[in-house]
Amino acid sequence: MPNIISKILAIIETSRPVIWLFAVGTAFCGMIMALKGIPPLYEFLLMCLAMISATFSANLVNAATDVEVDRINKPNRPLPEGRVTVREAFVIGIFCLILTLIISFLFGIVPFLIAIVGLTFAVIYSVPPIALKERGILANIALAFSYSTLIFLWGWAIVAPLILELTVIIILIFLLIQITAANVIKDLVDYEGDLISRRTVPGQLGLKKTIVVIAPFMVVIYFLIPVLWLFKVFSWHYLPISLMALWGIAILVFLYKKPSKDRRIKAFLHAFFMSLLSEFLFAGVYVLS
Numbered sequence: 001m002p003n004i005i006s007k008i009l010a011i012i013e014t015s016r017p018v019i020w021l022f023a024v025g026t027a028f029c030g031m032i033m034a035l036k037g038i039p040p041l042y043e044f045l046l047m048c049l050a051m052i053s054a055t056f057s058a059n060l061v062n063a064a065t066d067v068e069v070d071r072i073n074k075p076n077r078p079l080p081e082g083r084v085t086v087r088e089a090f091v092i093g094i095f096c097l098i099l100t101l102i103i104s105f106l107f108g109i110v111p112f113l114i115a116i117v118g119l120t121f122a123v124i125y126s127v128p129p130i131a132l133k134e135r136g137i138l139a140n141i142a143l144a145f146s147y148s149t150l151i152f153l154w155g156w157a158i159v160a161p162l163i164l165e166l167t168v169i170i171i172l173i174f175l176l177i178q179i180t181a182a183n184v185i186k187d188l189v190d191y192e193g194d195l196i197s198r199r200t201v202p203g204q205l206g207l208k209k210t211i212v213v214i215a216p217f218m219v220v221i222y223f224l225i226p227v228l229w230l231f232k233v234f235s236w237h238y239l240p241i242s243l244m245a246l247w248g249i250a251i252l253v254f255l256y257k258k259p260s261k262d263r264r265i266k267a268f269l270h271a272f273f274m275s276l277l278s279e280f281l282f283a284g285v286y287v288l289s
Contacts, residue, residue: 019147022276027152054115107158114153171286181214222241237289
């Protein structure tokens with residue numbers, strides 16, 4: 001029994017539970033914006049199960065194809081340590097993929113099709129010959145698109161017809177830009193291991209140059225909010241979200257001063273929660289306005 005429990009815990013660790021929070025939060029934002037209110041409990045619970053299953057699938061498959069790099073970047077993770085085998089990760093990942101598709105199909109054909117696109121991205125992100133994670137900035141865009149845009153659209157589609165007004169489309173574009181930059185910060189954490197193949201933006205540009213390059217994208221969406229208010233695209237309710245730029249600037253300054261491993265990890269955690277809070281702020285203002 002202790003061995004089974006240890007194995008389950010190791011598999012959960014490999015699935016990166018913090019990403020569950022982002023996936024569930026993003027889908028929930030899509031649901032509340034579609035309904036302009038709180039979704040029914042049973043739909044919320046099914047959504048949580050589907051999003052946790054989807055992130056299980058994506059992260060287990062990614063971990064199974066990334067063992068050698070993780071031996072350098074994250075040697076204490078379950079796969080590099082042998083607590084989970086590559087075969088186990090693939091088998092459970094495929095099972096979770098199928099479960100996600102089944103739940104999506106229960107919600108209708110549109111959520112099902114979005115789930116197929118999202119899970120396809122998860123596979124081609126990790127698995128050769130395409131392996132988007134080897135493609136520099138394309139990997140960051142693909143992750144942001146999968147974990148933000150597609151999950152948001154899926155959450156919307158499970159409760160309402162997928163008809164988006166201009167404001168929603170702009171919000172999705174803003175979040176795609178900001179979350180892409182946050183994903184580059186995630187790559188900064190793995191900088192040393194990724195130097196093996198120079199497959200990431202930091203691997204190609206170096207630490208400080210990467211910080212300079214992504215700086216505008218971390219904060220530009222917040223500076224554009226007052227501009228869109230002046231052009232009457234956004235209502236005044238969105239203006240306080242502009243203050244999120246201060247958080248982004250603080251993250252970048254903190255990183256640039258001393259991009260040590262410890263600081264890179266802390267910066268990524270801040271960027272992660274900054275992205276998630278941005279989603280909730282946009283969703284909340286949209287509903288209330």
